[in-house]
Amino acid sequence: MLPAFYMPKWVDFHTHILDAPPNEQSLAASQSKDAGVVKWLVNSVEWKNWIAHRELAQKQPLAMVGLGWHPEQVIEADKAQILGQLSRYEQELEKEDIPFLGETGLDFLYGKTAAARAKQEEVFAFFIRQSLGHRKMIEVHTRHAKQESIDLLLKHGAEEVLLHWFAGNKKQTQTIIEQEWVCSVGPTILNSPHVDHFIESMPLELLALETDSPIPFDGMASNPSWIPRVAEKVARLKGVSIREVSKAQAAIFERFFHQPL
Numbered sequence: 001m002l003p004a005f006y007m008p009k010w011v012d013f014h015t016h017i018l019d020a021p022p023n024e025q026s027l028a029a030s031q032s033k034d035a036g037v038v039k040w041l042v043n044s045v046e047w048k049n050w051i052a053h054r055e056l057a058q059k060q061p062l063a064m065v066g067l068g069w070h071p072e073q074v075i076e077a078d079k080a081q082i083l084g085q086l087s088r089y090e091q092e093l094e095k096e097d098i099p100f101l102g103e104t105g106l107d108f109l110y111g112k113t114a115a116a117r118a119k120q121e122e123v124f125a126f127f128i129r130q131s132l133g134h135r136k137m138i139e140v141h142t143r144h145a146k147q148e149s150i151d152l153l154l155k156h157g158a159e160e161v162l163l164h165w166f167a168g169n170k171k172q173t174q175t176i177i178e179q180e181w182v183c184s185v186g187p188t189i190l191n192s193p194h195v196d197h198f199i200e201s202m203p204l205e206l207l208a209l210e211t212d213s214p215i216p217f218d219g220m221a222s223n224p225s226w227i228p229r230v231a232e233k234v235a236r237l238k239g240v241s242i243r244e245v246s247k248a249q250a251a252i253f254e255r256f257f258h259q260p261l
Ligand SMILES: [Zn+2]
Pocket: 014, 015, 016, 043, 103, 212
């Protein structure tokens, strides 16, 4: 057998795989190694989830864990709880060297009332300010609130942004390119063509790959080792080699974390 001269390396830029049962996590780790997926950017959705992920990550070298509060979870808290919780998050950011912030953002599928949306906006704005203050990348959820999320990011002058599972219209795409924000796409692109045009219109250096695992696709629990399949589809749509897609992923990783992949 000839030696492999070039083994592409990959990152799963948005996953929750540390929420999966332990046996699925170890399977994900061994399959990731085989597939060349060398980093998992694990998002946390609320405080307890952050604590659990941080603990698990100590034994999982692939994982980098983000500190976040998902908009779907935010609406369960009342105003006083939100204030208390945000000061806890603030202290955590002062004392820990946290690699990135996420998951945060807006979700108007769950946030239906003005009061619920105001809570989400307050928390999201907090994370944007922290992202700027601590110079950390922020992973943003935008379900049913793409424009509102972009507007809030612009209003606060956000810089190091990853819009997760995102596909925008022409005007939004233009803004994102101007701001040099990164967008991530995942396994949905494998069998639904509605994101193809968005991928074609985005520069490769602003396109990251993710799985949002362990959520199921086609009835199968996903995991970060699916990334090379997503990469193949992106390579085909962009008319570039797998190697170029892999290099773009490494460059995005380096941009966000100031270290080589
Ligand atoms: Zn997520």
